[in-house]
Every structure is written in structure tokens, then in C-alpha cells.
Amino acid sequence: MSLPLRRSAAVWWFAVALCPAAAPPGLAQTAQQAPAAAAQTVNGTGVAMSGDLITVGGASVRLYGIAAPLPGETCQTRYGQTYDCYRRSTDILQALIGDSPVLCTITATDRNGQQIGVCRASGTDLASAMVARGWAYAYRRLTPTYVGAEAFAESHRLGMWAGKVETPWQWRSRQLTDTAH
Numbered sequence: 001m002s003l004p005l006r007r008s009a010a011v012w013w014f015a016v017a018l019c020p021a022a023a024p025p026g027l028a029q030t031a032q033q034a035p036a037a038a039a040q041t042v043n044g045t046g047v048a049m050s051g052d053l054i055t056v057g058g059a060s061v062r063l064y065g066i067a068a069p070l071p072g073e074t075c076q077t078r079y080g081q082t083y084d085c086y087r088r089s090t091d092i093l094q095a096l097i098g099d100s101p102v103l104c105t106i107t108a109t110d111r112n113g114q115q116i117g118v119c120r121a122s123g124t125d126l127a128s129a130m131v132a133r134g135w136a137y138a139y140r141r142l143t144p145t146y147v148g149a150e151a152f153a154e155s156h157r158l159g160m161w162a163g164k165v166e167t168p169w170q171w172r173s174r175q176l177t178d179t180a181h
Contacts, residue, residue, distance in 0.1 A: 051089025134159020
């Protein structure tokens with residue numbers, strides 16, 4: 001790959017990471033909705049707590065159908081440099097939210113009482129945008145909704161897919177195994 005191509009790819013990645021309109025057609029804007037469970041909504045100012053968890057008007061909401069890197073999780077670039085992918089994922093989600101109000105449709109509550117919902121900022125499905133940019137994974141055990149967005153990010157080597165990746169559940173399992181020895 002020539003240097004100019006790498007530079008233009010980096011510029012494109014930066015634009016996609018920060019500008020929802022730069023996302024591939026259909027991925028960030030029209031992801032399938034989660035199954036309708038409850039019509040409860042939460043809206044207000046959004047703050048990213050992690051790559052898949054936000055607070056909206058003071059209420060904590062986990063983004064439906066995705067999983068993002070966990071605290072302490074690191075990733076590697078294609079050149080082998082280690083970086084804090086948990087922090088980067090959180091920062092990207094915050095950039096997607098920006099100053100826009102966030103509207104979440106609560107679809108479920110998990111066994112710990114955590115609200116789960118489909119959240120949008122400026123009409124963009126935040127979960128879809130995170131997966132399509134390569135900063136979160138489709139949580140296939142819950143729904144196939146974001147599998148296409150993940151395939152796009154992986155095939156275009158976006159976000160974490162640009163280097164060595166490990167899903168949060170693989171990372172957690174490895175951490176437990178390492179501490180048990």
C-alpha cells in the first residue's frame with residue numbers, strides 16, 4: 001500500500017469516526033430496531049461512560065445489541081503498538097453523541113437492573129455507528145441486528161479491526177484464566 005493511500009484511508013477513518021453522515025449508506029442510519037418490549041423512552045444530554053454504555057439525562061442505558069472493550073482492555077495497531085481500546089471506544093462514542101440530545105427507547109432491563117435500549121443522536125443509531133466504525137462488536141447471542149455493520153468494519157479494517165482484535169468476552173475469559181494460574 002502506498003503512503004498516499006494510507007494517508008487518505010486515515011483521513012477517511014477520521015471522518016467516519018467523527019461524522020455520522022460519512023458512514024456507509026444504511027449502516028449508521030437504518031439499523032433494524034430491537035424487538036419492542038416497552039415504550040419507555042429516556043432523553044436528554046448523553047455522556048459516554050464506555051463504548052456501549054451512556055447516561056442520558058442522568059439515567060444509565062446500555063446500548064442494545066453490542067459489546068465494546070472493557071476497562072483495562074488493550075488492542076494493537078497493525079504495526080504492533082498497544083493502545084487503550086476501552087478509552088478509544090468511549091471517546092468515539094462521545095464524539096458521535098457530541099452536543100446532540102440523545103433519545104433512547106428502552107427495550108429491556110438485564111438481570112442486574114441495567115436498562116438496555118436503542119439510542120439515537122441526531123437520528124443516528126449509536127450502536128450501529130459504533131459497530132460500523134469498528135469500535136464495538138455485534139453481540140450475536142442477543143441479536144443479529146448489527147452483524148452486517150460488523151462485517152463492513154472488519155472487511156474495511158476500521159477501528160479496532162485495523163490491528164489485532166479480541167472480543168470483550170474473549171478478553172474477560174483470558175483474564176480469568178491468567179489470574180487462576
